[in-house]
Amino acid sequence: MAKRSIPEVNAGSMADIAFLLLIFFLVTTTIEQDNGITRKLPRWEEVPPPNPPIIKKKNIFTVVVNKNDRMLVEDELMELKDLKKAAMEFIDNGGGVGTEGEKCDYCQGERSESSSDHPSKAIIALKNERETSYSTYVAIQNELGAAYTELRNREAVRLYGQGNTFTRMNAIYKDPKVKDDALKAKLDTRLKNLKKMYPQIISEAESKTN
Amino acid sequence: MAKFKKKKDGELPQASTAALPDIVFMLLFFFMTVTVMKDNSLMVENKLPEADDIEKLNRKNDRVMYIYAGKPVAGYEKFGTEAVLQLNDKIAQPSELKQYIHAERALRTEEIIPFMITALKVDKNANMGLVSDVKLELRKENMLKISYLSVKKPEVK
Secondary structure (H helix, E strand, O other): OOOOOOOOOOOOOOOHHHHHHHHHHHHHHOOOOOOEEEEEOOOOOOEEEEEEEOOOOEEEEEEEEEEOEEEEEOOOEEEEEHHHHHHHHHOOOOOOEEOOOOOOOOOOOOOOOOOOOOOOOEEEEEOOOOOEEHHHHHHHHHHHHHHHHHHHHHHHHHHHHOOHHHHHHHHHHHHOOOHHHHHHHHHOOOOOOOHOOOOOEEEEOOOOOO | OOOOOOOOOOOOOOOOOOOOHHHHHHHHHHHHHOOOOOOOOOOOOOOOOEEEEEEEOOOOOOOEEEEEEEEEOOHHHHHOOOEEEEEOOEOOHHHHHHHHHHHHHOOOOOOHHOOEEEEEOOOOOHHHHHHHHHHHHHHOOOOOEEEEEEEOOOOOO
């Protein structure tokens, strides 16, 4: 008798099934990406430096958050949505001369006598209590960071042309997939220049316990 | 002619399954490269705050050191109802941070250490007291670059 052949399973649609699965996972999963607000902490000093530099009051922009998450900006109650504009006006004021005695020729502020002299001198002092909630703190840090980013973006577009915002150039510079060294070097000088024009000076006092 | 066999009626030609392993491997490799293994289970609540002025942080980058904080989740009530720190896979006190930083540094090569970034994954309902303690410890250990991890705010139009 002839051998009876085992009937084979038709696997022609297997590829379809695999692709269906692939598309299903592509649609449903989110590839988790960490995003964060990066900040630099001040160096720890065992003993405070003997002669702290004297800073004029007009060069300090105080932001105080209390335990009920209410915010005082320059001793006046302010809502979170107004913070960015106020911070930008303060940084961009350019009423006097900078740390090297130069005038701020790119500032577009009001050049008021009572506000900051130069972006390189303008200090934002952020103070919070221990009971302040973390979400409020991050929201405030976010607004302050956004104020600097917006100013840097404005100057970046003015100096390097439409589309070359600080945010975009920084993203390209930080992207590990970009291997073009010449481009990276160019972006590095541009970013350094912009950071020098608007250095991010956010000072944080140690929170008080009460 | 005898050379050509007559096809039997109604029988489908057999599909080749040779490519099937390729497909499965492709899927496997896709998920292997794309996903990140969860290396420690969270014992604390971890809903990140919202922000939009944010920078990307590469997860596979070995410069990044993670610190978690938040309220203990169900099952870990013995640690209280206030926000606590989680380092690796145990609940810790801010005073234990020093040890943790040293352990993390020991895992990395000498060249990377100055560029290490601390990623703070803090629950949005935590208070700043804990975060301030963490920041103070980090400053003492000269870990000055930090990143407050947050989720992207949905755009308001």
